Amino acid sequence: MIKEEYDFDNMEEYLSTNIDLFIAGEPTKEERSVFLVNLWREKPHLLLTLDGINRFKYTYTNNSKNIKESSNLDIPIGLPILLKKLSVKNINLLLDISSLDHVLIMVLVKQLIKNITPRSLFAIYIRPRQYLNPPLIEGLLLSEKIHEIKSVPGFAKREAEEQTLCSFIGFEGIRLKPILETANNISKIIPIVAFPSGGLHWFKLTMWHSMDILESETRDVTIYKCFSESIFDAVALLNELCTQTDGITLAPLGTRPHSVAAAIFATKHPSTKIIYDYAIERENRTKGISNICVYHLSSFIEIP
Numbered sequence: 001m002i003k004e005e006y007d008f009d010n011m012e013e014y015l016s017t018n019i020d021l022f023i024a025g026e027p028t029k030e031e032r033s034v035f036l037v038n039l040w041r042e043k044p045h046l047l048l049t050l051d052g053i054n055r056f057k058y059t060y061t062n063n064s065k066n067i068k069e070s071s072n073l074d075i076p077i078g079l080p081i082l083l084k085k086l087s088v089k090n091i092n093l094l095l096d097i098s099s100l101d102h103v104l105i106m107v108l109v110k111q112l113i114k115n116i117t118p119r120s121l122f123a124i125y126i127r128p129r130q131y132l133n134p135p136l137i138e139g140l141l142l143s144e145k146i147h148e149i150k151s152v153p154g155f156a157k158r159e160a161e162e163q164t165l166c167s168f169i170g171f172e173g174i175r176l177k178p179i180l181e182t183a184n185n186i187s188k189i190i191p192i193v194a195f196p197s198g199g200l201h202w203f204k205l206t207m208w209h210s211m212d213i214l215e216s217e218t219r220d221v222t223i224y225k226c227f228s229e230s231i232f233d234a235v236a237l238l239n240e241l242c243t244q245t246d247g248i249t250l251a252p253l254g255t256r257p258h259s260v261a262a263a264i265f266a267t268k269h270p271s272t273k274i275i276y277d278y279a280i281e282r283e284n285r286t287k288g289i290s291n292i293c294v295y296h297l298s299s300f301i302e303i304p
Contacts, residue, residue, distance in 0.1 A: 001232065001235070001236060001299070002299065003230075003232040003233070004232070004295065004296035004297075004299065005230060005231070005232060005293055005294070005295050005296075006293070006294045006295075006296070007291070007292070007293070007294070008124065008291075008292035008293065008294050009292075011294045015094060015122065015294070016040065018092050018120075019040075019043065019092050019093070019094045019122070020043075020044065020091035020092050020093070021043070021044045021045065021046065021086065021088070021091055021092075021093055021094070022036055022040065022043060022044075022045050022046075022093070022094040022095070022096060023045070023046045023047075023048065023093065023094070023095050023096065023100070023108065024036050024037065024045060024046075024047055024048075024095075024096035024099045024100065025047065025048060025049060025096070025099030025100040025101060025104075026047050026048070026049040026057070026059070026099075027047075027099070028099075030099075030128070030287075031128075031287065031288055031289055032098050032099065032126040032127075032128055032289050033098070033099040035096075035098075035126055035289065035292075036094075036096050036099075036124070041063070042063050042064065044060075044061065044062040044063075044064070045060075045061055046058060046059070046060050046061075046082075046086065047059045047060075047061075048100060048101075048104050049101065049104075050101040050103055050104055051072055053103075053150060053278055054074055054075050054076070054153060055072055055073065055074050055075060055078075056072070056073060056075055056078070056079065056104060057070065057071070057072045058070060058071060058072075058073065058082060060086065075103075075104075075107055075153045076153050076154065079107060079108070079111060080111055080115060080116060083111060083112075083116045084116060088112070088116050088118050089116060089117060089118065089119075090118075090119065091118055091119055092118065092119050092120045092122075093112065093118040093119075093120070093121050093122070094122045094123070094124060095108060095109075095112075095121070095122070095123040095124070096123075096124050096126075097123050097124065097125050097256040097257065097259075097260060098124065098125050098126040098127075098256060099126075100256070102252065102256060102259045102276060102279075103152055103153070103276060103278065105256060105259050105260060105263065106152050106154075106155065106252070106259055106260075106262065106263035106266075106274060106276075107152065107153055107154055107263075109260055109263035109264060109267070109297075110154050110155070110263055110266070110267045111154075112301070113264065113267055113297070113300045113301045113302060114267050114302050117301045117302065117303075117304075118301075120296075120298045121296075121297045121298050121300075121301060122294060122295065122296055122297065122298075123231070123260060123294070123295040123297055124292060124293070124294050124295070125229055125256060125257055125292070125293045125295070126289055126290075126292045127229060127289075127290040127291050127292070127293075128287060128288055128289065128290060129287060129288030129289060129290045148277075148278070149178060149179060149182045149275055149276070149277045149278075150275065150276065150278065151273060151274065151275055151276075152274040152275070152276050155263075155266050155272070155273060155274035156273065157271060157272065157273040159184055159185055159247075159249075159273070160185065160246050160247030161185060161247075162185055162187040162188075162247055163183065163184065163185045163186050163187065163188075163247050163248075163249050164186075164187065164188040164189075164190060164242065164244065164247055164248050164249065165179070165180070165183050165186045165188070165189050165190070165249050165251060166189075166190040166191075166192065166238065166241065166242055166248065166249070166250050166251070167179060167189070167190070167191055167192065167250070167251040167252075167253055168192050168194065168226075168234070168250075168251070168252045168253055168254035168255070168258040168259075168261075168262065169191055169192065169193050169194065169253055169254055170194050170228075170253055170254030170255055170258075171194070175253045175277055175279065176191070176251075176253060178277060179251045179253065179275065179277065182275075183249060183251075183275065186249075189221050190222075190224065190241050190242070191221060191223050191224065192223075192224045192225065192226050192234070192237060192241075192254070192258075193223060193224070193225045193226075193254075194225075194226065194227075194228035194254040194255050194258060195225040195226060195227055195228060224237060224241065226258070228254065228255045228257065228258070229255065229257050229291075229293050230257060231257045231258075231260045231261050231264070231295050231297070232261075232295070234257065234258050234260075234261030234262075235261045235264050235265055238250075238261060238262070238265040239265070242265070242269070242272075245269075245271060246271045247271075248269065248271070248272040248273070249272075249273045249274075249275060250262045250265070250266060250272060250273070250274045250275070251274075251275050251276070252274065252276065253276075253277070257293075257295075260295075260297075262274055264297075264300050267302075268300075
């Protein structure tokens with residue numbers, strides 16, 4: 001597996017010339033959520049936002065053809081229909097994962113690398129310059145609330161008698177506790193802590209409350225780390241750690257690149273289950289734009 005991750009400055013001209021459609025989240029008060037829309041306003045783009053657990057809202061805009069349409073659809077059936085309607089199989093596609101909801105990211109990735117595969121697939125992740133709320137002892141408070149823990153659409157699987165829970169842990173370590181309390185038949189825990197390249201203090205922040213929860217477990221637990229912005233490193237780590245063919249449950253509670261990695265791994269290993277706590281993110285969580293990473297994900301596309 002070749003690690004195809006690049007700085008946006010080195011890829012902007014290529015992407016601007018070759019991308020036929022980009023998919024992003026609906027703009028919010030965060031600056032990074034409007035970056036692509038402002039940069040490539042004239043390019044065809046599809047904006048998605050989660051509307052409950054199994055539904056989403058979309059707005060498709062194609063200014064060159066004077067098209068703008070929006071609607072609400074269910075995720076399992078409506079999203080594949082929408083992607084086929086937009087002729088995704090014939091185009092070069094870019095996902096803005098920094099603005100998309102985690103659940104939509106995972107469902108989109110599965111569709112795009114397995115079922116409705118584009119000519120080429122890129123993703124972009126924009127790291128904010130700073131987080132606006134002060135850190136708490138349990139980590140950053142980035143979510144207003146969480147819904148019930150459920151399987152991500154398209155990644156629900158029958159539980160094995162013995163389950164290995166592999167959880168990506170982000171800046172909110174406290175989210176791990178309900179996952180451990182809810183998951184059944186867990187015989188082994190593999191925690192992976194997001195390790196931001198921008199500063200060591202973020203690594204300590206993610207560990208504070210997570211360690212309290214993990215140390216309360218009676219099992220011996222080895223904690224692994226992975227760069228928070230690397231999709232390819234996360235996929236490689238999952239391939240290394242999750243070697244069994246059955247009984248793997250992933251809980252991507254960390255960064256969006258790690259949610260992409262979880263979806264790629266689970267798509268390649270059909271018996272893998274993904275659960276999520278459907279966190280509702282706070283508004284005004286971040287300020288500014290730091291580095292921008294581009295991922296070329298075409299190597300993960302399954303050729304029919």
